[in-house]
Amino acid sequence: MTAAPSPAPTATAPTGTAAPSPLRRAFDAVGLQNVSLLIALALLVAIISTQTDKFWLPANLLNIGVSVSLVGLVAIVQTVVIVSGGLDISVGSIAGLASVSAALALQATGNQTAAGILAAVVAGIACGVVNGLIITVLRVNPVIATLATLSAFRGVALLLTNGSAIGVLDEQFNEIGSGRPLGIPFPIIVLAVFAILVHVLLRYTIWGRNIYAIGGNPIAARLSGVDLNRYRLAVYMLSGVGAGIAGIVLTARTHSGQPQSGSQGLELEAVTAALLGGCALNGGKGTIFGTMLAVVLLGTLTNGMILLGIQSFYQLVAKGALLVLAVTIQQYRLSRTGVQTGTAFT
């Protein structure tokens, strides 16, 4: 009351130009969440290494890379969806529908590789548009909307193929699954390139920045002139693109359009990876880097279980447990930081 509210002395808090120690900066750049993921990965690798000497074989390491490529692709787009405050659990079904579309297009065009790729991506985008319109125009909650299309898209894929796989004989197309330019399996290259592209999109463009804002506080974004519906529609379209590319890789690896096998359950792993990778379930937070770390962690875990001869059914249990763990960690963090943001005063 008596203290004169004079302006603060000019010696204000340190500004952005003051440089903290390099170690500190490296730590900040990677982030706490990612550091914990790296530690978990190191521990996991250490445990597996003591049990088997097959883990470090180059063939095994590349095998991990190939086996996570599908999950990785859908986890990347899932990250964008979750950052925007939504959720897309239809990604697995979209991948299946895209796979079927690619195979049918190849069949129809006499193995025009480009047509196969295009068909899968277009199918993915179309599914994304359907999801986006249900969510923005019909105002259906994203979880419910994509739960519905999870079923519907799978149904369409099964209808198109009458329930069975469609063989793909285009060798150029199948190279996407089995080719090894520079000794690196093609699916790994596809995954890495896609990850970098989406990372750049999310981090360095207006589009990405607005996605964070929309997820963090949609009202604030709206009052800053951001057209929420346009962005939400675009997010689900991007999700469709990611799932479509996953469908291409799936088709090329299995040499067939697969309506169901190979893409079923991808949504669970994608959501688990994104949340484990540090995405806030309510939106506004999350990075492609974190998600990719989580994808590698999950892939390593699965690989380890296979190497150690653990029955594959346990993997399903482990995946479910990990999803709960990821959300539990998040809730714990929220409860610690949420206190200072909550106000009870009216």
Added chain:
Amino acid sequence: MRLLASTGATRGIVSEPDVEPTHQPLLRIEGLTKRFANVHALTDVGFALRGGEVLALVGENGAGKSTLLKILSGDYKADAGVVAIDGRPVVFTSPREARAAGIRVISQEPEIVPGVSVAENLFLGDLPRRGFGFVHGRDLLTRAQETLLRFGFADALDPSALGESLSPAQRQLVEIVRALAAEARVLALDEPTSSLTDEEAERLFALIDRLRTQGIAIIYVSHRMREIARLADRVVVLRDGRLVADAPKAELSQAHIVRLMVGRPLQDVLHRTRAVRHEVMLEVSGVRTPLHGGIDLSVRAGEVVALAGLIGAGRSELARAIFGDFKRQAGRVLVGGREVPPNDPHAAIEAGIALAPEDRKGMALVLMRSVLENETLPILGKLSTAGFVHARLERAIGQEYVDRLRIRTPSLDQDVAKLSGGNQQKVVIARWLATKPKVLILDEPTRGIDVGAKAEIYKLIDELAGTGMAVLLISSELLEVLGLADRILVMQNGRITGELAAAEATERAIMELAMIDHLELSATGAAG
């Protein structure tokens, strides 16, 4: 079944024969204190209430009325102090316990289950205790009918009507009857007439009169002087969480009550160097929304115009309607003579309007993102080529406004959630200054921030007006309004009810325009 009229007045005595009759207050509150973080919502508040008494609880927005009610209803736990019923201290850990003790708080928005009937709503939660099961629909209906008849509302409420089909007044009635049926002895009504028509309000007043004769103690929270004059036996005035008056109504004139509510010593943090220019920067004409009928106002370059009024007067919604975020059904908004298309915040920003909304955390800030990202959100388009944001340019601009507004943050990358309220508000203002607006709308810019930060924001408003910006200030703090504004527009119920020049404005004049019923004002001249 007992008849309330015969037992009500003496119920306290009948049920508590060992307690000294008549002079024992039904409800007694002593030393009630409640803090939220660093806000003192209530400090050492105490009063007593006898059965059959109607106590008007008045105070400005944020004076602590709601907090007090929430303690009585069991929603909040007091940090210190005693609530006693029939002289026995009680502590509520849940709304259920408060109800069991006979206290019922009827909120402004009655809690009615939309999908079930009035009858079920009436006995909600009390169903098991009353001894009928869920399947006995007919019993329930009969029981509801009897209850409605007993309290005189058989004609106003159809027990089989669904909750969602009820008018606001009927919802209020259901809540009240529900409370009475559960034998409530203390009834607290929070601005019960805010959504009622005059006729419905009259019915409510008649009911309150009847409850009074039945020995029920009533706490009546209202801003409306006419209702207080009509109903209250006693008036308790809260200000800044403290009790400043507790007196029989006869001893307090309306004007006196208003003065008690606002009377604070003038702080000397408010200075204005007035520099109103001729050019009209913002012109609003005939704007209609679902809440507003034909609003006209204008703000000149360099002018600070304040919108005063109570919560619910429609000020924030008017600001949002001007900005394009609240449905504008008719009318025009012009900035610098150029028309701004309706219902499009993006177009409003392009036209040079900026809005720092009332709810800083809920509507303005992306809390988990950095100071920088929050600052540049609306101007990313201007900071980028082909969709890519120029990081260095962005940081330079972010830093410029951090320096200019003296935002105290360890770095531009700090999560905005970790800043103090004052610095958060500055981030919001920085964001809008970065858009280089012609019209700046500030909705409660100093709510919940400390005095030092307030003074800085006052100074900033003055400076901004000095540069020729048109400022529309919404504030419930009259000191702020009086100290900063060149002109004051007072709103009530979606209309502008008066305009005061800075020189002639007083707190009392503003409060009278904001609160006192118009007809009464014109009929009796100065109120009180």
